[in-house]
Amino acid sequence: xxxxxxxxxxxxxxxSLPALAQQQPAASTSQDQSSxxxxxxxxxxxxxxxxQYESRQGFWGKVNPFARKKYVQRQxxxxxxxxxxxxxLTAANTKMIKDVDSRAxxxxxxxxxxxxxADQHAVDAGNKATTAQETATKANTRLTTVEGVVSNxxxxxxxxxxxxxxxxxxxxxxxxxxxxxDQMAEPLKGQHGYIVEVQGFSSGKGQEAxxxxxxxxxAVVRYLVENHEIPVYRIYVLGMGxxxxxxxxxxxxxxxxRMSGGRVEVSLMKNDLEQLATSSTAPAPAQ
Numbered sequence: 001x002x003x004x005x006x007x008x009x010x011x012x013x014x015x016s017l018p019a020l021a022q023q024q025p026a027a028s029t030s031q032d033q034s035s036x037x038x039x040x041x042x043x044x045x046x047x048x049x050x051x052q053y054e055s056r057q058g059f060w061g062k063v064n065p066f067a068r069k070k071y072v073q074r075q076x077x078x079x080x081x082x083x084x085x086x087x088x089l090t091a092a093n094t095k096m097i098k099d100v101d102s103r104a105x106x107x108x109x110x111x112x113x114x115x116x117x118a119d120q121h122a123v124d125a126g127n128k129a130t131t132a133q134e135t136a137t138k139a140n141t142r143l144t145t146v147e148g149v150v151s152n153x154x155x156x157x158x159x160x161x162x163x164x165x166x167x168x169x170x171x172x173x174x175x176x177x178x179x180x181x182d183q184m185a186e187p188l189k190g191q192h193g194y195i196v197e198v199q200g201f202s203s204g205k206g207q208e209a210x211x212x213x214x215x216x217x218x219a220v221v222r223y224l225v226e227n228h229e230i231p232v233y234r235i236y237v238l239g240m241g242x243x244x245x246x247x248x249x250x251x252x253x254x255x256x257x258r259m260s261g262g263r264v265e266v267s268l269m270k271n272d273l274e275q276l277a278t279s280s281t282a283p284a285p286a287q
Contacts, residue, residue: 156195156269160184164220166262168203171215173223181220184268185228196224196235197267204242212262214239220264 162184164177173181188194200217202209217237224230 156271158267158269160268162266164216164264164266166216166264168262169212170262171212171219173219177220178223181223181266182228184266185224185230188228188230188268194234194268194270196230197265197269198235198237199265199267200237200239200262201243201265202239202241202262206241210239210241213241213264216262216264220266 162180164173164180166172198217198220200213200215200220202213202216204212214237217239221232221235221237224235225232
């Protein structure tokens with residue numbers, strides 16, 4: 001019996017020697033690697049302490065040189081947990097990077113939109129400035145025109161002249177005289193800045209000739225007022241009697257002639273006020 005016990009102890013000692021030899025280098029290597037990792041980095045990527053090798057395996061772990069299934073699972077479970085934690089951390093970092101990139105792209109797009117809007121505002125401001133400059137130029141031109149018209153408001157120019165003939169001793173308008181007056185007065189409807197000068201001339205002498213010439217001029221004025229509604233304040237009447245007729249340039253140097261019979265000279269005279277009224281009512285150019 002004693003021999004059998006000694007043999008069993010000897011066999012057990014022989015079997016335990018390889019396991020002890022395999023465990024001691026692995027433990028020392030694991031401890032060296034963990035110490036180097038802690039020394040170099042100070043902490044892991046997850047912020048947790050490095051994994052520690054389980055040195056205590058019990059009696060059968062030291063005796064049996066082969067790795068058991070439960071032992072392998074117990075040793076690899078922390079590694080799997082740490083790998084899962086790293087995967088979750090990587091996924092969180094990826095999501096965070098995508099969020100930052102999305103916000104950066106949104107910021108760039110907003111800045112681009114603001115820059116485009118600012119450019120559009122600048123273009124609109126330039127167009128408005130150009131329009132204001134054009135308006136100011138037109139106003140200045142208009143003011144210059146108005147100043148010229150006001151300065152020449154009493155300067156009338158003869159634009160049309162008609163001569164009406166009367167038979168001796170009569171002051172009745174003939175049909176030809178009415179037609180001539182119609183042609184001259186018809187375009188005056190709605191116009192401004194004009195006056196009608198009516199001068200009567202008659203043969204004879206003294207006050208009698210002046211009175212006759214005034215009657216013929218009054219007949220012309222009456223026809224213009226009643227038939228063409230020309231305001232009386234725009235008509236200037238003058239009885240010239242037997243005053244000599246003004247000579248033209250070709251007849252200069254000759255004696256003035258005295259006309260026989262009666263006649264009335266009707267002159268249409270205008271100033272620049274009509275031109276100003278026409279330009280003010282003209283439609284503005286489309287922009």
